Amino acid sequence: MFGHVRRSARQVGRFDENLMRRSAAIPRTPVDDALKSLSKSANKGVLWFSVAALLAARKGPGRRAALRGVAAITFASTSANLIGKNLFPRRRPAAGLLPEHRRLTKRPTSSSFPSGHSASAVAFTTAVAMESPATAVALAPLAAAVAYSRMHTGVHWPTDIAAGAAIGVGAAYATRHWWPKVPVGPAHTALVAELPELVEGEGLLVLVNPHSGVAGEDPSGDIKQRWPRATVVYPEPGTDLVEQLSTELGASPGDIKAVGVAGGDGTVAAVASVAAEFQLPLVLIPAGTLNHFARDVGVESTEESVDAVREGTGVCIDLAGVRITDNSGTTHRWFVNTASLGGYPEMVRLRERLEARNWPKWPAGALALIRQLRRAQPIRISLNGKPHLVWMLFVGNGSYDPKGFAPTRRPALDSGMLDVRYLRADVPYSRARFVLGTLTRTLSTSHVYRQLDVASLDVRVLDGHRRVATDGEVGPLGNRFEFRSQPGALSIYRS
Numbered sequence: 001m002f003g004h005v006r007r008s009a010r011q012v013g014r015f016d017e018n019l020m021r022r023s024a025a026i027p028r029t030p031v032d033d034a035l036k037s038l039s040k041s042a043n044k045g046v047l048w049f050s051v052a053a054l055l056a057a058r059k060g061p062g063r064r065a066a067l068r069g070v071a072a073i074t075f076a077s078t079s080a081n082l083i084g085k086n087l088f089p090r091r092r093p094a095a096g097l098l099p100e101h102r103r104l105t106k107r108p109t110s111s112s113f114p115s116g117h118s119a120s121a122v123a124f125t126t127a128v129a130m131e132s133p134a135t136a137v138a139l140a141p142l143a144a145a146v147a148y149s150r151m152h153t154g155v156h157w158p159t160d161i162a163a164g165a166a167i168g169v170g171a172a173y174a175t176r177h178w179w180p181k182v183p184v185g186p187a188h189t190a191l192v193a194e195l196p197e198l199v200e201g202e203g204l205l206v207l208v209n210p211h212s213g214v215a216g217e218d219p220s221g222d223i224k225q226r227w228p229r230a231t232v233v234y235p236e237p238g239t240d241l242v243e244q245l246s247t248e249l250g251a252s253p254g255d256i257k258a259v260g261v262a263g264g265d266g267t268v269a270a271v272a273s274v275a276a277e278f279q280l281p282l283v284l285i286p287a288g289t290l291n292h293f294a295r296d297v298g299v300e301s302t303e304e305s306v307d308a309v310r311e312g313t314g315v316c317i318d319l320a321g322v323r324i325t326d327n328s329g330t331t332h333r334w335f336v337n338t339a340s341l342g343g344y345p346e347m348v349r350l351r352e353r354l355e356a357r358n359w360p361k362w363p364a365g366a367l368a369l370i371r372q373l374r375r376a377q378p379i380r381i382s383l384n385g386k387p388h389l390v391w392m393l394f395v396g397n398g399s400y401d402p403k404g405f406a407p408t409r410r411p412a413l414d415s416g417m418l419d420v421r422y423l424r425a426d427v428p429y430s431r432a433r434f435v436l437g438t439l440t441r442t443l444s445t446s447h448v449y450r451q452l453d454v455a456s457l458d459v460r461v462l463d464g465h466r467r468v469a470t471d472g473e474v475g476p477l478g479n480r481f482e483f484r485s486q487p488g489a490l491s492i493y494r495s
Contacts, residue, residue, distance in 0.1 A: 020098075020157065020158070023098075023151055023152060032101060036153055039117065051124070052069050068131055072171045072175050073124050073171075075123065075171035076167055077116060079119065080167050084111075084113065085114070090157075092156070093112070102152060112156055112160050115161045115163070118150060121147055122169055124168075147161050147165060177441055178439075186298020187296045188413070190414060192313075193315055200229045200230075205248060207245060207259075207267070208220050209287070242274055245270075246278075249274070249280075258280055259271055261284065261285065262286075265472055282491065285305055286300055286302070293337055295409075307495050308493035315413070317414060317489075317490055317491075318486060318487050319486045320484065321335070325480040326465060331476055336397055338396050338471065339483065342379050342391055343391060343392045352364075369435065373434070383420075387462065390423060391423040391434075392423050393422045393459065396419030396420075397485070398418075403451055404438070416485050417454065418454055433447075437449065458482050466479075
C-alpha cells in the first residue's frame with residue numbers, strides 16, 4: 001500500500017515538474033510583470049476584499065454576492081492556510097526552475113500545498129456566482145489569472161493550485177449551510193384582489209417617514225412627481241401614527257380610496273393597521289433600511305408600486321395582531337412581520353445594526369445572539385395554558401423559512417398561521433447548546449429549541465410584566481399577550 005502511495009507521489013511530482021518547465025519556457029513578455037503584480041495584490045485576500053467593497057456599495061445581488069464572497073474567503077483561507085499547510089508540508093518549487101525576471105522578490109516560506117491564493121480566488125468567485133452569475137462571469141478570468149500567477153512566479157506547483165481551487169469551491173458551498181440561498185421572487189398568495197385604478201394618484205393618501213432608511217433621502221419629491229394628485233403627509237411629533245392617520249381618514253370619508261406608506265417595517269405596520277381597519281388597499285413605497293415586508297410582498301421599488309396602482313392589480317395577505325393586557329386595561333397592535341418577548345427584540349436590533357455595516361446575516365446574528373444571551377434573564381410564561389421557562393419568544397406573521405435561528409423569508413403570505421419559536425431555559429446549559437446548535441445549524445433538532453405553527457397563541461407572563469416588540473418597535477408593558485392571525489385582512493397593490 002505504502003509503495004503504491006510513493007509511486008503515485010513520484011508521478012505527481014513528475015507531472016508538476018513537467019508543467020513547471022513548460023511554463024518556464026514561455027518567452028519573456030510584459031505579461032510577466034503584470035502577473036507578478038497581480039499575484040502580490042492577492043496577498044491576504046486584499047484584491048478580493050477590494051472587489052467586495054465595490055460590489056457592496058449598492059444594495060441588491062451585488063451586495064449579497066460580496067458578503068457571501070467574503071464569508072467564503074474566510075472558510076477557504078482557514079482551510080488552506082491554517083489546516084491544509086500544517087497537515088501536508090511540501091517544499092516550494094526550486095527558484096532555479098524559472099528565469100530570474102519571473103521570481104517574486106519575497107518568496108513565501110510556508111508549505112507549498114495547497115495554494116491559499118487559489119483557494120481564495122475560486123472561493124470568492126464561486127460564492128459570487130451563487131448571488132450574481134453575471135458578476136461571476138466577469139470575475140472568472142481574474143480569478144484564473146491569480147491562480148495561474150502562482151505557478152508563473154514559481155511559488156506553487158500545479159497540483160497545489162488544483163487543490164486550492166477544490167478547497168475554494170467547497171468553501172463557497174459551505175456558506176450555504178449557515179446562510180441558505182434565498183429564493184428570488186415574492187412570497188406566494190392565492191388571494192388576488194381587483195383594486196381601484198388611481199389616475200395620477202387621485203384618492204391616494206401617502207404617509208412619508210423621512211427618518212426611515214438612509215438619512216437625508218426624503219422620497220416625497222419622487223412620490224409627488226409620480227402621483228401629482230396624491231396627498232402626502234408626515235408623522236406629527238408626539239402623535240401616534242395610527243391616531244394621526246385615523247383622524248385624516250375620518251375628516252374626509254369617501255375621498256380616500258387607498259393609503260400609501262414610505263418607510264421602514266415599523267411605519268408600514270402602523271399604516272397597514274389603519275388600512276385594514278378602514279378596509280382600504282395599501283400602496284407600498286420601500287424606503288426603509290431592510291424592507292423585509294416589501295421584499296416578501298414582491299414590491300422592491302417605487303416603479304413596481306406605480307405600475308400596480310395604474311393597473312389596479314393587487315393581492316390580499318394575512319395580518320397578525322396582539323392584544324396586550326395589564327392592570328390598567330387593554331391595547332392592540334398589528335404586525336406585518338414579527339413580534340417577540342424576552343431578549344429577542346434587543347438581539348434583532350443588534351443583528352440589524354451589524355447587517356447595516358455589511359456583516360453577513362448569520363455572523364451578525366450569531367454575535368448578537370451571544371451578546372444578548374450573556375445578559376438575558378429567563379421568563380416564566382404560560383403558552384396556551386401550559387407553563388414554560390424561556391429565554392425568548394418569537395411570533396411570526398405566517399410561517400417562516402428556514403426553521404431554527406434567523407428566519408429569512410415567508411414562502412406564503414396567506415397561510416393563516418403564526419410561526420411560534422422559543423428557547424427553553426429549563427434544560428442544563430441551554431444557552432451554550434443554543435449557540436452550538438446555531439453555529440452548526442442543527443438547532444431544529446435541539447432539545448432547547450421549539451417551533452410550532454398555530455392560528456392563535458395566548459401568552460401569560462407569570463413573574464411580572466414584559467414589553468412586546470412588533471416589527472422592531474418596542475410596545476407597552478403587559479402580563480397577557482393574545483396573538484391572532486387575521487387571514488386576508490390587508491389588500492396591497494402588486495403587479
